[in-house]
Amino acid sequence: MEQGQIVKGYRNDDALRGSFDRLARRTFDLAFEDWYQNGFWGDDYIPYSVVIDGAVAANVSVNRTDFVLGGETKHFIQLGTVMTDERYRNRGLIRRLMAEIDRDFAGRADGVYLFANDSVLNFYPKFGFRRAVELEYTKAVETAGAAFAEPVPMRDAAAWAALTGAIQASAPCGRFSLSGNTGLPLFYVSKFMQDCVCRIGDDAYAVAEQEGGTLCLHAVYAPAPPDLDAVVRAFGAGVRQVRLGFTPQSSAGWTPHARREADTTLFVRGAGFDDFERRGLMFPVLAHA
Structure with a gap:
């Protein structure tokens, strides 16, 4: 054989x-x-x-x-x-x-x-x-105002390169964060999540999906540790619950659930x-x- x-x-x-x-x-x-x-x-x-x-x-x-x-x-x-x-x-x-x-x-x-x-x-x-x-973290929220998270379609080399640079320069967005290995997040955003990347302000990116009133916030890439409440506000009125795709730096205000x-x-x-x-x-x- x-x-x-x-x-x-x-x-x-x-x-x-x-x-x-x-x-x-x-x-x-x-x-x-x-x-x-x-x-x-x-x-x-x-x-x-x-x-x-x-x-x-x-x-x-x-x-x-x-x-x-x-x-x-x-x-x-x-x-x-x-x-x-x-x-x-x-x-x-x-x-x-x-x-x-x-x-x-x-x-x-x-x-x-x-x-x-x-x-x-x-x-x-x-x-x-x-x-x-694993423990997954959620929070009930009340957002108001217009959304200012700017969609960035991940369909070409220029968009991928800009996001890769942001990932490489990013501070940890949670207290258990991937370091290096940009190939893993790029596998997702270049294939299944091409329409899930948004730019927030001048230098931050969020990878998120909205399902009704629930915002699934998968990742935030920014040069400084992000204020997650501010990131959520960028998605405007209508968000009633946030579900994180990572472990927050502080669990204060978040409800943990067995994933x-x-x-x-x-x-x-x-x-x-x-x-x-x-x-x-x-x-x-x-x-x-």
Whole structure:
């Protein structure tokens, strides 16, 4: 039985990248080629794949994600894009890849985490992962006045470059904020959230969606820590509730809830997560791989 070869970090190999992209499309209906062609696939996203007959048969991708927490940088590894071609399932290929990743990153990360779908909830505990609970923060508000958040469509290289620069120059918008790895938020705003970016004032950007009277504020990128109440006012009258996609710097005035997302469970492993729940944290939604 063909066992294949483990190949990793091949983003500039057109044939393997194309095979990876086709498998991701079949498995998740998710494309990566445009992300690569637009220049967002950087060194922090590393596919680990079993290659059989020149094609990707199975994959686990590593996302190197650094987070600022309490003035300290935490080095985490996020696993994602876990997939196996249906012709090669039940051969232990994902186990091989997980073991390879563990060898490569042993002692190099404060923790490893992933978001699993409901069909594999019994799989990841076999690798030492435990379920973790995130806290999501909401607030009831009353806004008045005209909106002054200016929509910035994310459909061309100039818009992407301006936002990338703002992300790189941004102060943390919450107390558990992604540092570097602009490829993750750009994956969202260049694809699914092209109409969700607004400019507020001269130097701040917000990524947000409005659902009736609820404002889902996913991220704020500004040179100084943002005043979230002022950001909310920029969206004008009609906002009655705010739901944050990140952990606020201060929880005063915010109501925490256990975060629930359909078909998604957070698993964590490592000393860096020992007090994750006690601190009342959630991973920024734009940092999900």
